[in-house]
Amino acid sequence: MMNAFYEGLAEIFEIDASEVTPALALGEHNWDSLAIVSTIALADDCFGVLLNGQALGNCKTVADIDALVAAQKG
Numbered sequence: 001m002m003n004a005f006y007e008g009l010a011e012i013f014e015i016d017a018s019e020v021t022p023a024l025a026l027g028e029h030n031w032d033s034l035a036i037v038s039t040i041a042l043a044d045d046c047f048g049v050l051l052n053g054q055a056l057g058n059c060k061t062v063a064d065i066d067a068l069v070a071a072q073k074g
Helices: 002-013 033-047 053-057 062-073
Strands: none
Touching: 002 033, 002 062, 033 053, 033 062, 053 062
16 A cells, blocks of 8 residues: 555655655755645555645655654554
8 A cells, every 4th residue: 555655655746666766855846735635545545544634744755644644554
């Protein structure tokens, strides 16, 4: 599912999926309120988890998003 999640992030950021890695800096892309809402929906679709928008907005890298997802999955 992580592959589908990264592909979804690539669509949100309008970049090639090969560019999405845990080290990807969100601030270098369109990390705005629309991207955050889209990522919340993507995480729900891929993992069945509901991410907190404020916590997601504080993420700096894809690894930070991965950690939020892992924490929600338990």
